[in-house]
Amino acid sequence: MELEAAVRGRRSIRKFRADNIPKGVIEEIMEAARWAPSWGNTQAWEFYVMTGKPLEVFRKQNFEKLVAGEPFRADVPMPEIWPEHMKKRYGELGRIILATLGVKREDKEGRNRFYSEMALLFGAPCLVVACIPKDTRVEYAMLDVGLITQTICLVAHGKGIGTCIMAAAVGYPDILRKIVLIPENRRIIVSIAMGYPENADPINHFERPRAGLSEFVRWVE
Ligand SMILES: Cc1cc2nc3c(=O)[nH]c(=O)nc-3n(C[C@H](O)[C@H](O)[C@H](O)COP(=O)(O)O)c2cc1C
Numbered sequence: 001m002e003l004e005a006a007v008r009g010r011r012s013i014r015k016f017r018a019d020n021i022p023k024g025v026i027e028e029i030m031e032a033a034r035w036a037p038s039w040g041n042t043q044a045w046e047f048y049v050m051t052g053k054p055l056e057v058f059r060k061q062n063f064e065k066l067v068a069g070e071p072f073r074a075d076v077p078m079p080e081i082w083p084e085h086m087k088k089r090y091g092e093l094g095r096i097i098l099a100t101l102g103v104k105r106e107d108k109e110g111r112n113r114f115y116s117e118m119a120l121l122f123g124a125p126c127l128v129v130a131c132i133p134k135d136t137r138v139e140y141a142m143l144d145v146g147l148i149t150q151t152i153c154l155v156a157h158g159k160g161i162g163t164c165i166m167a168a169a170v171g172y173p174d175i176l177r178k179i180v181l182i183p184e185n186r187r188i189i190v191s192i193a194m195g196y197p198e199n200a201d202p203i204n205h206f207e208r209p210r211a212g213l214s215e216f217v218r219w220v221e
Contacts, residue, residue: 015122038147051126096209130189
């Protein structure tokens, strides 16, 4: 796939088919993604690739905690306050998703159905969990994890595999640590749900707004 087409065409997939991705294909994706840049070539990242039984156990427990209303306690806490214009964009995403699902704003049950789907990882047959060592300077390693995460998503997209980067799958790090045996000295950063997209579902096709260049590029000439 042509590079720019891949960058523009990748999107978050929120409904996956149940079909497993062959392990060889996941290996090819990770193999290509390791060419992502990192500060000083430190490659601080570490990935746990969950499929099969362990993933099903995790999916169930993640769902149960969310349904029980247990607050997220991610290793990388979600900021509580966002600048106004970003809050607006975040709200707009929620509105578009609910409209695509045909859920009215006041329909709490409908909203909860979506959150449940999210806790169930949108049905993805694979979850890739990104970690860094706890003793690493977080700010720099976070950049590196971001770079390789997008690289994974792009390479997967090039192979017809959909991804959704998911904060909602690392909100309960204790279950990940128990099931995946992620050591205490690892900081769990983010995860990537991965699988073949359910192409017929509108949730994988809604239009995604993006700011125009004038909003975020300052020319210095
Ligand atoms: C760090 C990070 C965490 C995210 N967590 C979630 C998540 O928990 N659930 C979800 O549905 N999407 C999640 N997303 C996907 C974003 O909502 C998505 O990237 C954004 O809306 C832009 O849309 P696009 O990926 O389709 O271009 C996350 C993205 C990033 C970068």
